[in-house]
Structures are given as C-alpha cells and as structure tokens.
Amino acid sequence: MGSLLLIRYGEIALKGKNRPFFEKKLLQNIKESLLGLEPYRVLFHRGRYYVEIAEDNLFPARRRLERVFGIVSLSPVFTAELDLEDICRQALILLKDNYEPGMTFKINTRRANKKFPGTSPEISSHVGAYLLKSGLQLKVDVHNPEVSINIEIRNEEAYLYTQSFPGSGGLPVGVTGRGLLLLSGGIDSPVAGWMTLKRGVHIEALHFHSPPFTGDNALNKVIDLCRLLAAYCGKITLHLAPFTEIQKEIRLQCPESMLITLMRRTMLRVAERLAKKRNIPVIFTGENLGQVASQTLENLIAIDEATALPILRPLVGFDKEEIIEISHKINSFPISVRPFDDCCTLFVPKHPITRPTVEELQNAEEKLPLKELVDRCLNTIQTKQITAYERV
Amino acid sequence: MEKMEVYLDNGATTRPYPEVIKEMQRIMEEKYGNASSLHRFGSKAERIISSSRRTLAELFGSKDSEIIFTSGGTESNNLAIQGIARRYRRRGNHLITTALEHPSVLQSFQQLEEEGFEATYLLPDSTGAIDPQKIAEALTPHTVLVSIMHVNNEIGSIQPLARISSIIKKQNPGIFFHVDAVQSFGKFPLHPEELGIDALSISAHKFHGPKGIGALYLKEGVFLKPLFQGGGQEKGIRPGTENTPAVAGMALAARLCFDRQKDKIKQLRGFKEKLISSITAEHPQANLNGPQGEEGAPHILNISFPGLKGEVILHALEEHSIYVSTGSACHSGSQDPSHVLQAIGISDECLEGAVRISFSFLNTEKEIDYAAAKINSVISDLKKFQEARP
Numbered sequence: 013m014g015s016l017l018l019i020r021y022g023e024i025a026l027k028g029k030n031r032p033f034f035e036k037k038l039l040q041n042i043k044e045s046l047l048g049l050e051p052y053r054v055l056f057h058r059g060r061y062y063v064e065i066a067e068d069n070l071f072p073a074r075r076r077l078e079r080v081f082g083i084v085s086l087s088p089v090f091t092a093e094l095d096l097e098d099i100c101r102q103a104l105i106l107l108k109d110n111y112e113p114g115m116t117f118k119i120n121t122r123r124a125n126k127k128f129p130g131t132s133p134e135i136s137s138h139v140g141a142y143l144l145k146s147g148l149q150l151k152v153d154v155h156n157p158e159v160s161i162n163i164e165i166r167n168e169e170a171y172l173y174t175q176s177f178p179g180s181g182g183l184p185v186g187v188t189g190r191g192l193l194l195l196s197g198g199i200d201s202p203v204a205g206w207m208t209l210k211r212g213v214h215i216e217a218l219h220f221h222s223p224p225f226t227g228d229n230a231l232n233k234v235i236d237l238c239r240l241l242a243a244y245c246g247k248i249t250l251h252l253a254p255f256t257e258i259q260k261e262i263r264l265q266c267p268e269s270m271l272i273t274l275m276r277r278t279m280l281r282v283a284e285r286l287a288k289k290r291n292i293p294v295i296f297t298g299e300n301l302g303q304v305a306s307q308t309l310e311n312l313i314a315i316d317e318a319t320a321l322p323i324l325r326p327l328v329g330f331d332k333e334e335i336i337e338i339s340h341k342i343n344s345f346p347i348s349v350r351p352f353d354d355c356c357t358l359f360v361p362k363h364p365i366t367r368p369t370v371e372e373l374q375n376a377e378e379k380l381p382l383k384e385l386v387d388r389c390l391n392t393i394q395t396k397q398i399t400a401y402e403r404v
Numbered sequence: 405m406e407k408m409e410v411y412l413d414n415g416a417t418t419r420p421y422p423e424v425i426k427e428m429q430r431i432m433e434e435k436y437g438n439a440s441s442l443h444r445f446g447s448k449a450e451r452i453i454s455s456s457r458r459t460l461a462e463l464f465g466s467k468d469s470e471i472i473f474t475s476g477g478t479e480s481n482n483l484a485i486q487g488i489a490r491r492y493r494r495r496g497n498h499l500i501t502t503a504l505e506h507p508s509v510l511q512s513f514q515q516l517e518e519e520g521f522e523a524t525y526l527l528p529d530s531t532g533a534i535d536p537q538k539i540a541e542a543l544t545p546h547t548v549l550v551s552i553m554h555v556n557n558e559i560g561s562i563q564p565l566a567r568i569s570s571i572i573k574k575q576n577p578g579i580f581f582h583v584d585a586v587q588s589f590g591k592f593p594l595h596p597e598e599l600g601i602d603a604l605s606i607s608a609h610k611f612h613g614p615k616g617i618g619a620l621y622l623k624e625g626v627f628l629k630p631l632f633q634g635g636g637q638e639k640g641i642r643p644g645t646e647n648t649p650a651v652a653g654m655a656l657a658a659r660l661c662f663d664r665q666k667d668k669i670k671q672l673r674g675f676k677e678k679l680i681s682s683i684t685a686e687h688p689q690a691n692l693n694g695p696q697g698e699e700g701a702p703h704i705l706n707i708s709f710p711g712l713k714g715e716v717i718l719h720a721l722e723e724h725s726i727y728v729s730t731g732s733a734c735h736s737g738s739q740d741p742s743h744v745l746q747a748i749g750i751s752d753e754c755l756e757g758a759v760r761i762s763f764s765f766l767n768t769e770k771e772i773d774y775a776a777a778k779i780n781s782v783i784s785d786l787k788k789f790q791e792a793r794p
Contacts, residue, residue, distance in 0.1 A: 223723075224719045224723030227718070227719040264788070352715075
C-alpha cells in the first residue's frame with residue numbers, strides 16, 4: 013500500500029455541463045505532472061482525486077501537483093482499517109506529527125460508508141476521547157482549533173488527514189483553448205504566459221532570436237523559461253524564429269526611431285502565420301502599458317494593426333512591481349534577469365517613436381520586402397518540445 | 405579559408421595541458437588517499453602534495469613552507485588581504501590598492517572598510533599604469549597593507565612591482581605588499597623575495613592547469629588570520645582536505661609553462677602586434693584600450709570599435725568559431741560597463757564596443773592569421789548596420 017494524496021479542485025465544480033470535460037482534463041494534467049514518479053494510481057471519488065503513490069515519491073508528487081492549475085489544495089492522507097481502534101491509533105500518529113504541548117484540536121468525521129457503526133459525531137467524540145487520554149497535553153476546541161483531524165469512513169478503509177497545502181487555483185490547462193505566446197527572455201512575457209495558463213489556455217511559445225548575435229546563453233534562457241512554464245501545463249512547444257535578416261533589413265531601410273515598433277509589427281505577422289499553421293486562434297503577449305517608450309497606447313494600436321488575429325495582453329493592468337512579484341513567486345525572475353542580449357537589445361534606437369501613426373509605419377514598411385522576409389523567417393523556424401519532467 | 409576553432413579568451417581561462425589532465429587522472433585513480441591519513445595511501449598523497457609544493461617553491465625561488473594551497477585566485481586574494489589586515493590591525497588601519505583590481509581584491513577592501521579600515525584606491529593614467537609616486541604620497545603612518553595587481557586582466561597593463569615595493573619598504577619595512585599575479589604567473593619569471601613581495605596570489609587555470617586550485621605565496625614570518633577553521637591542513641592557514649590531483653596538476657602546469665616561457669613569450673608578443681596592425685590597417689577608428697606598444701602584457705589585447713556593441717561582435721566571431729570576451733569574463737554576464745575601462749577614462753562608445761582578445765602558449769600563427777581576417781570582415785559587416793541612417 014502506497015501513500016495517498018487528496019486533491020481538491022475549485023472552479024470546475026461551477027462549470028455545469030462542461031464539468032466532465034474539465035474533470036477529464038484535470039486528470040490528464042495530473043498524470044502528466046507525475047511523469048517519472050511511476051508507479052502511481054489516480055482515483056476519483058465524490059468530486060475529489062486521490063493519488064496513490066510510493067511513499068518516497070509523496071513529497072515530489074505534492075510539489076509538482078501544487079503547480080497544476082485547477083487544483084485548490086492538497087492533503088497527504090493516512091489510512092486506517094475499518095476499525096474504530098485502528099482509526100484512533102492512526103489519529104494519534106497524525107496528531108503527534110503536528111504536536112505542540114497545550115494545543116487545541118477538533119475532529120471532523122464524514123461517514124460515507126453507511127454500514128460503519130455509529131454516527132459521524134459519535135465517531136468524532138470516540139476518537140477525541142482517545143486522544144485526550146493519550147497523555148499528550150491537548151484541549152478540544154470545535155470553533156477555532158489549531159489542528160483539525162479529518163476522518164473519512166470509506167468502503168474499504170478510513171482516510172485521515174490534517175494538513176492542507178494550497179494549490180495554484182485557476183482552471184485546468186487546455187479547457188479554455190490554445191494560444192500562441194510571444195516569449196522573449198525578459199521578465200514580463202513568462203509572467204504573461206503563466207497567467208494565460210492559469211486561465212486554462214494551453215500555450216505554444218514563439219521566441220525570436222538573432223543568430224549569431226544573440227548567442228547560446230540567450231537561447232538557453234528561453235528554454236529554461238519554457239521548462240518552468242511546462243511545470244504548469246505538462247509540456248510546451250517552443251518555436252524559435254530567426255529574426256536577424258528582418259532586423260537588418262528594417263535597420264537598413266527604415267527610420268531608426270521606428271525600429272522597435274516595426275520589429276514588433278513584423279513579429280506579429282510571423283506569429284499570425286505560425287498560429288494559422290498550428291490552428292491557434294489567438295496571440296498572447298507580455299506587453300504592458302507605458303512601461304517603456306515603445307509601449308504607449310499608440311504603439312500597441314499600431315502593433316495590433318499588423319495582424320488580423322486578436323492579441324490578448326494579460327499584464328496590461330499591472331504595475332511593474334506587481335509583475336516582478338509574480339515572477340518571483342513562479343521563479344522566473346532569476347532566469348529572466350540573466351544578462352544576455354536578446355534580439356530586441358541588439359540595435360536599440362536612442363529615441364524610439366512614442367506616438368506613431370499607422371500610416372507612417374505603413375509608409376516605412378513599403379521599402380521592405382515583407383512577404384519574402386516573413387516567408388523566409390517562417391520557413392526557418394525550429395520547433396522544440398520542452399517538458400518539465402522526464403520519464404526515469 | 406579553412407575553418408578552424410580559435411580560442412582567444414585565455415584571460416578567462418586556458419585549456420589544460422594534456423599532460424596535466426593525464427597526471428590528474430592517474431592520481432585520482434591510483435592515489436586517492438587523504439594526505440593526512442597515516443597509512444600508505446595517505447603518505448602517497450602526502451608525497452604528491454609536498455613535491456608539488458617544492459616545484460612551486462623552486463619556480464618562486466622561495467621556501468617550500470612559503471607556499472599555501474587554496475581554491476584559486478579569488479581565495480588567495482581574499483585570504484592574503486583580509487587575513488593580513490585583520491592580523492596586523494594593531495599596527496594600523498589604512499590600506500592601499502588601485503581602481504584596476506579584480507573584484508576579489510576590491511570587495512575584500514570593501515569588506516575591510518565595513519570593519520572600520522580606511523582604504524585608498526589609486527587611479528591609473530589613461531594607459532592603465534599606476535604612478536609609483538602616487539603610492540608614496542598615499543602611504544601614511546597607519547598603512548598596513550598595499551595590494552597591487554601585476555598584470556591587469558582586462559587591458560594587460562603591467563605595474564612596476566620592484567619600484568613599488570622599494571617605495572613602500574623605504575617608507576616603512578613593516579608595511580606588507582600583496583600582489584595579485586593571477587594573470588602574470590607563468591608568463592614572466594616571478595621571484596617574490598627579490599621583488600620585496602610579502603604575499604602573492606596565483607590561479608592554476610590561467611596557466612593551463614585545472615580550475616578550483618591556486619596558491620598563495622606567503623613570506624616566512626608574515627602571519628595572517630585564516631578565513632576558514634578546520635583540521636589544520638596548510639599549517640592551519642587554509643584548512644580543508646588537500647585537493648591532491650589539482651595540486652599536482654597545478655605544479656605540473658606551472659613547470660611546463662616555465663620551461664616554455666622564454667620561447668613562447670616572444671611569440672605571444674608577435675601575435676598581439678600582428679592582430680593590432682592588421683585590424684587598425686582596415687579599421688583605423690579601432691581604439692586600443694590601455695597600454696600601447698611594448699608597455700602592455702604580451703597576451704592581453706583590449707580593443708574598441710566605436711559604434712558597435714562588444715557582445716554583438718563576440719557572437720558574430722563565435723559564428724566563425726573564434727572565442728573572445730567583452731570586458732572580462734570573470735564578471736561576464738554583468739552588463740555593467742567594465743570598472744577597469746572606466747578607470748582609465750575611455751569614452752562611452754569605446755566602453756560599449758570593447759572586446760578583449762587574450763592569447764596563450766597553445767595558440768598558433770595560423771590561428772592568428774585566421775582570426776585577423778575574420779575579425780576584419782565581421783567588423784566591416786556590422787558597421788553597415790550601425791552607420792545606416794536613412
């Protein structure tokens with residue numbers, strides 16, 4: 013008999029007719045996150061999942077599941093035989109794990125197995141009385157206990173648990189749809205990706221690099237960011253698009269002040285074509301409002317104009333500090349601040365244009381062989397699958 | 405032109421000599437005992453440690469007992485500077501160094517300042533030279549330690565150690581003189597006693613030895629407060645089980661370097677001059693940072709291409725399998741402009757467009773010809789994008 017983890021989910025329960033689909037997706041995501049920790053078994057019972065797994069793998073499994081969106085909380089579960097005395101003994105072991113002299117406790121019992129003798133309150137008070145006689149310094153407090161011991165009487169055995177660890181919340185990745193994330197190596201785009209995943213959208217990532225100028229370190233940074241995001245969604249498909257030629261052409265043909273906006277417009281054209289090929293209906297970016305000179309409202313509007321696909325920007329309402337806080341929480345910050353140039357910092361204009369008109373930009377673009385440039389970029393994209401975990 | 409791999413980042417680290425690798429592997433396989441153990445295995449390891457110590461002592465012209473093994477240049481610098489300053493605190497609380505030093509020296513000084521010491525940081529001239537007269541002026545009756553690097557890791561400027569030590573010792577023979585010789589050991593003969601040096605740091609991986617090992621020469625009669633506490637190894641100055649294979653690797657690498665030094669150093673100088681003349685002929689706006697001509701170290705060349713970014717040049721050269729660095733790789737990653745280049749007062753444009761090219765005894769004439777041609781063509785290509793202003 014292995015160890016057990018109880019998994020609770022939240023919002024899914026509200027989803028009416030979609031509920032079976034959501035539950036199936038979550039089950040699939042739970043299984044993906046446990047890759048390499050085999051053997052395990054996932055059971056589903058009365059709106060909860062139970063993962064049965066070797067004791068050695070209990071801790072890593074819990075840490076991984078804490079990242080699976082859709083899960084609200086997790087509890088390690090002790091089991092007892094269907095025998096009141098064994099339940100008492102297990103409850104004592106459980107309590108001792110969290111024991112502080114003088115602490116208060118409470119017992120909650122759920123008697124799912126109606127064949128088990130006694131009512132739920134009777135079972136609770138029997139076990140409570142046993143604990144009080146154990147010689148530990150304990151007090152009962154049914155309103156505000158320091159430790160709650162939960163007992164579930166089931167058909168084959170009884171489950172006992174006390175601690176509960178928070179999950180990531182959100183929706184199971186994949187239930188909302190698919191999106192293409194523009195992923196640079198910076199602080200914002202991985203946070204945008206995380207927030208997109210949190211609302212159940214499975215993402216593929218598109219990164220523009222400028223070989224040879226950007227180097228392997230910059231590429232490894234993006235791969236590491238994808239690995240981190242993959243912990244929330246199983247795996248990430250990463251598309252690496254070489255941007256050097258486009259960048260050089262824009263640099264040679266167009267006014268320097270428009271460089272960044274024209275680059276972003278071209279990136280979105282590439283993204284749109286890739287998204288269509290991959291059957292993805294929407295683009296996500298880490299763009300923010302007013303953070304840098306190239307992120308004025310006018311610039312965002314000008315960027316939107318380059319593609320027919322909707323662009324969603326999950327970070328638009330955040331201050332930089334708030335974004336950084338999330339990046340610390342999900343651990344992308346230390347990767348994002350590795351100081352290697354990405355394609356955007358190669359040729360940085362001294363004074364980027366802040367209020368471009370679409371017309372101005374279109375005029376500048378007339379000098380560019382856009383179709384050929386985008387075609388060539390698209391044809392030279394490399395695609396990698398990045399997984400968070402590996403089969404042992 | 406035939407494609408080749410040219411490693412020109414020897415200021416960051418060097419390729420270990422094959423003999424060194426072989427020797428280290430042999431020791432790891434056969435002589436893995438703890439040098440402190442009393443049985444035969446222990447004494448075999450002990451013999452290796454003591455013969456390696458003897459080798460280094462011979463090269464320094466010092467006593468065996470004056471060599472202390474450490475984990476590398478950073479530790480040697482920390483140990484010498486912090487150890488001596490704290491041990492002799494009663495003699496005074498003033499320390500002198502330069503603005504050109506390696507971060508392990510500068511941050512040791514900052515640590516000591518936090519502990520109440522006062523520090524003077526001498527500024528170099530535009531070639532990276534420290535005027536010995538400035539040292540004379542900075543000395544006070546409270547000065548306990550002067551720490552000066554021999555060869556600068558970023559621009560290759562060389563400080564006149566003998567003159568500096570005579571100025572210090574004339575003022576007060578009780579002032580200690582520490583030298584960071586990480587970039588010069590193996591390239592030049594170094595006899596600390598003759599030069600009036602009390603402590604001197606070296607690091608094996610800069611002279612074709614392994615990483616993670618270095619040494620501190622500490623003159624007999626000079627004491628220091630250890631940084632680590634432990635089992636009494638290295639006379640308690642640097643406790644910790646001896647890294648036998650690395651110690652042996654370092655000693656062998658040092659001996660091989662000294663054997664090859666005389667012939668090779670001329671060759672390095674030739675490489676440097678060849679590159680300079682080839683690059684400046686095609687790109688006259690390229691700017692040589694630091695010492696000019698014969699003044700600088702033969703193995704370090706720092707050159708700026710105004711208007712270009714060092715990191716972009718680096719990756720463009722990498723595409724042709726030529727490996728150089730921007731500023732110094734010891735704090736590569738940090739994109740803060742180099743403190744050394746700032747100290748010698750070069751322009752912002754030169755700061756951003758600086759590339760360090762550093763040679764070793766393993767480079768060949770053919771490699772340098774290839775590198776010169778590629779550097780010139782890469783710079784020409786990049787300039788097109790920098791100068792475009794429609």
